[in-house]
Amino acid sequence: MRKIIFTLAVAAVLFAACGKPNDKMTKCANDSWDKVFPLSEKVSHQKVSFQNQYGITLVADLYAPKSVSETVCQRSGLPAIAVSGPFGATKEQSSGLYAMKMAERGFIALAFDPSFTGESSGEPRRTASPDINTEDFMAAVDYLSKLPEVDAEHIGIIGICGWGGIALNAAAADPRIKATVVSTMYDMTRVSGNGYFDSADSEEARHEARAALAAQRLKDPAAMAGGVVDPLPDDAPQFVKDYHDYYKTARAYHVRSGNSNDGWRVIGTQAYANSRFLYYINEIRSAVLVMHGEKAHSRYFGEAAYHYMVDGKAEGYKSVVAPNPCPENKELLIIPGASHCDLYDGGFTGPAGTGEPKNLIPWDKLAAFFTKYLK
Numbered sequence: 001m002r003k004i005i006f007t008l009a010v011a012a013v014l015f016a017a018c019g020k021p022n023d024k025m026t027k028c029a030n031d032s033w034d035k036v037f038p039l040s041e042k043v044s045h046q047k048v049s050f051q052n053q054y055g056i057t058l059v060a061d062l063y064a065p066k067s068v069s070e071t072v073c074q075r076s077g078l079p080a081i082a083v084s085g086p087f088g089a090t091k092e093q094s095s096g097l098y099a100m101k102m103a104e105r106g107f108i109a110l111a112f113d114p115s116f117t118g119e120s121s122g123e124p125r126r127t128a129s130p131d132i133n134t135e136d137f138m139a140a141v142d143y144l145s146k147l148p149e150v151d152a153e154h155i156g157i158i159g160i161c162g163w164g165g166i167a168l169n170a171a172a173a174d175p176r177i178k179a180t181v182v183s184t185m186y187d188m189t190r191v192s193g194n195g196y197f198d199s200a201d202s203e204e205a206r207h208e209a210r211a212a213l214a215a216q217r218l219k220d221p222a223a224m225a226g227g228v229v230d231p232l233p234d235d236a237p238q239f240v241k242d243y244h245d246y247y248k249t250a251r252a253y254h255v256r257s258g259n260s261n262d263g264w265r266v267i268g269t270q271a272y273a274n275s276r277f278l279y280y281i282n283e284i285r286s287a288v289l290v291m292h293g294e295k296a297h298s299r300y301f302g303e304a305a306y307h308y309m310v311d312g313k314a315e316g317y318k319s320v321v322a323p324n325p326c327p328e329n330k331e332l333l334i335i336p337g338a339s340h341c342d343l344y345d346g347g348f349t350g351p352a353g354t355g356e357p358k359n360l361i362p363w364d365k366l367a368a369f370f371t372k373y374l375k
Helices: 066-070 094-104 130-146 162-173 188-194 203-219 238-247 270-274 299-311 363-373
Strands: 043-051 057-065 078-084 108-112 150-160 177-183 287-293 330-335
Touching: 043 094, 043 130, 057 066, 057 094, 057 130, 078 094, 078 130, 078 162, 078 363, 094 108, 094 150, 094 363, 108 130, 130 150, 130 162, 150 162, 150 363, 162 177, 162 188, 162 287, 162 299, 177 363, 188 270, 203 270, 287 299, 287 363, 299 330
Parallel strands: 078 108, 078 150, 150 177, 177 287, 287 330
Antiparallel strands: 043 057, 057 108
């Protein structure tokens, strides 16, 4: 069976939360800090939970400017952002950092664990679904819309890595999403159906993969596909080394992250291969910023998504669709010198997060984008 080197996944089955949609944004007494980054003094943090339409409980971290939590009865109507990704990561890693950085800049931000992942519920664990994963973003918008501190007409989303493609699918499906940022994105449906760099984009290759997955369902449906490879083989590609540096070291290891630990079910993403997240993104009328690293192995995903969204055609996509009706609010941003994982946390000058931070994520640029389109 074709194997994708990039690893996916999750760990814990248990979930816990103390927040409800109308709770004030004050820190829960039993809410210990377990993120891979330090808590900013400029924001307040609360663990919350909510359900999607499939009855799955999503657990999330809610970040807000401290002025909101301190004067919650006097202030309301702030713009809000829901964040998720990378695929196989948890809210304690990159998505939480993005949410916190946006809260520092005046937004209410929610980093959530997707269904079947991290502290969120859903069985079987380590599973993905095109429908349910897209619904997770829309359920997060539902949750934010009900908060008294949030202006429900001004909500955006951020999708990181594999959740970038999912974010674009959600933005195409839900016009309540007024602005979308996809960072260092993967189109998980394209890579699942075509292989890396479209190296298995043929009927023969897909048939072979389908047959292997069908056999796996009867042989052992619970079999795992492994987390990030450890130890690294001598001939590992640079992007695999970068994944190891992020997920397997003190830089961002987390006990609930599948990428940090034992991965994803072999059949867990089977439905992705016959789906396409980006089919309707040329019809997204709201604002979209596609951000990718110059040196990222995944850059082709972001560039193709941008051109398919704006022009209606792109390399790697067979169908040609109509150009976007609102191309003026779409933007492609390439970060000079950045690799794929550099846009998870800004990058570091040395291995395993040692050395000085590179600060390659343009936080103020993201804030300016959301400020412009979440007025």
